[in-house]
Amino acid sequence: MTSAENWELVKLRRNDGSEIETRQFRPDPEEERLRAELAANANANLRRLHIAIESSRRFWTLRNRRPNFCRGHGMGEDAAAC
Numbered sequence: 001m002t003s004a005e006n007w008e009l010v011k012l013r014r015n016d017g018s019e020i021e022t023r024q025f026r027p028d029p030e031e032e033r034l035r036a037e038l039a040a041n042a043n044a045n046l047r048r049l050h051i052a053i054e055s056s057r058r059f060w061t062l063r064n065r066r067p068n069f070c071r072g073h074g075m076g077e078d079a080a081a082c
Contacts, residue, residue, distance in 0.1 A: 003028075 007023040014020060
C-alpha cells in the first residue's frame with residue numbers, strides 16, 4: 001500500500017465543474033489474489049468448525065437424553081434413577 005506504483009494519478013471533476021488531479025489507490029493484483037485466497041481458507045475453516053460444534057452438540061444431546069418411559073409418568077423414585 002505504501003508503494004508509489006499502487007497510487008495512480010487520476011483527474012476528477014468537482015460539482016462546480018472544475019477538475020482536480022489526485023491519486024487513487026489500486027491494489028496489486030497479486031495482493032488481491034492472496035487476500036481472496038486467505039479469505040476463502042478462513043471461511044472454509046469456519047464452516048468446518050461449525051460442523052464440528054454442531055456434531056458435538058448433537059452427540060451430547062442424544063447421549064444425555066433420558067428414555068421416554070422416565071419422563072413425567074409419575075414413576076416416583078424409579079424416575080429419579082433414570
